[in-house]
Amino acid sequence: MTCILQPDQIEAFHRDGYVIVKSMFDAEETALLRRAMEEDPEIQDHILVRADGEGGGTKIALWNRAGSSVYGLAARCERMVDTAAELLGGEVYHYQSKLTAKDAGGGGAWEWHQDYGYWYYNGCLMPQLVSCMIALDHTTPENGCLQFLKGSHQLGRCDHVQLTPEQNCIDPEVVSAAETRLDRVHAELEPGDVVIFHCNLFHRSNQNLSDKRRWTLIICYNRVDNDTYKRIDDRYFVPLEKVDDGAIKRAGLKLADGQNGEHFTSKPYVPDVREAG
Ligand code: SIN
């Protein structure tokens, strides 16, 4: 196991619901990932614009399988997989990857939500999933970095309501109450930094009204014994073939092969919480 975290960082993750890992990817690796997001025709062909409820939209691309492109290798490399496994307490598989690309001057907002507020409906019975957001650009409060309510993962899965047909958010009454008791923190990241957060952590981000782009790549893992009990939306257990940490640089700017082995999706998965409620 090559978990990259020190014991105090593991403790912080369990207490606060997140941990920031500085320079988890070095400058060369980050440049490869950034260029792949910018240049891969498969990514470009699968960009979706997700309405944000404030009249804006954020660009996303979603895929479910980690292949042999440079970004597939990033999802399969030891330092990522073993760190996720350590935090979740067992073997993991790749659940989903997502480019969230907020361009300068209007990239869309995300309202308060828990990832498990969505993923529960895929059939994951336990909140045993983590998201690893890799900064491709400098993320700041000005360009819409991630915000958390520290420790909110301890509230368990909260009710979500529909914000737009493409975005659900946590019941605003619950958010207001939680905000009086928990601190709001901004996850400011340098390119190559990674913030790893628990699937029940409340998170949101503002529109990017600055003149600085804010692109990030989010790679998510589920614990193998928490495999979806139903086979919808393509996120069930598929064995993850781990690669060594040097694989990213050896691959160079390796893009997807165009056969859609990554299982790019054509629309985001948004459970109908009106029906569920
Ligand atoms: C997400 O919560 O999935 C994305 C949030 C962001 O990109 O700011």
Ligand code: MN
């Ligand atoms: Mn999220």
